[in-house]
Amino acid sequence: MDGESFPLFPLPPLPPRERTVIAPGAVHVPDWLGAARQEELLAACREWARPPAGLRTVRTPGGGTMTARQVCLGLHWYPYGYARTAVDGDGAPVKPMPRRLAELGREAVAAAYGQRPGPEVAYDIALINFYDGDSRMGMHRDAEERSPAPVVSLSLGDSCLFRFGNTASRGRPYRDVELRSGDLFVFGGASRLAYHGVPKVLPGTAPRGLGLTGRLNVTLRVGGLG
Secondary structure (H helix, E strand, C coil): CCCCCCCCCCCCCCCCCCCCEEECCCEECCCCHHHHHHHHHHHHHHHHCCCCCCCEECCCCCCCCCCCEEEECCCEEEEEEECCCCCCCCCEEEEECCHHHHHHHHHHHHHHHHHCCCCCCCCCCCEEEEEEECCCCEEEEECCCCCCEEEEEEEEEEEEEECCCCCCCCCCCCEEEEECCCCCEEEEEHHHHCCCEEEEECCCCCCHHHHCEEEEEEEEECCCCC
């Protein structure tokens, strides 16, 4: 301005985001996975996405398709049940649930609730959803499991707007939370059957060093299905 020069000062670091209780039993833990663990989980997801029983487009009973593509571990989820083969994909046996991923689920519950779950909480199902910039997920409940154990959700890549609602309907009241790469969200107890969805992905927000365009959501569940 008018030929004047101004010294450049570094911007102060952003304050850390804090653990937040979104609803009874629903907890958001920002930045839970560090960069190295994000890279390790992403590399594993890429292997799991390969055929057989790899990444697929999910078709609903009404003839529509989900915009987020999915691969399953442990048991294969399809609308609306579980199978041991990719019944709506290539028909191959589902890949087993890795022990390290099951243990990550128990670590996540401890981080969210402040104590490790009991030995009966053994995560045996993983749903891995890939969202591109235009993908969405409508409000739904995770209701095909028999176990009341908390659901664990891990985010990689682009940030998203995560909408966490109530147990009675898909409408209000709900709360919108921005989930970023590395964030953890756990919901159990009174919120175990709450409706939730992803109305918006924020393209171009993934960490530069991660090497992922789009968003991956790793959801861990305890089936209790025998």
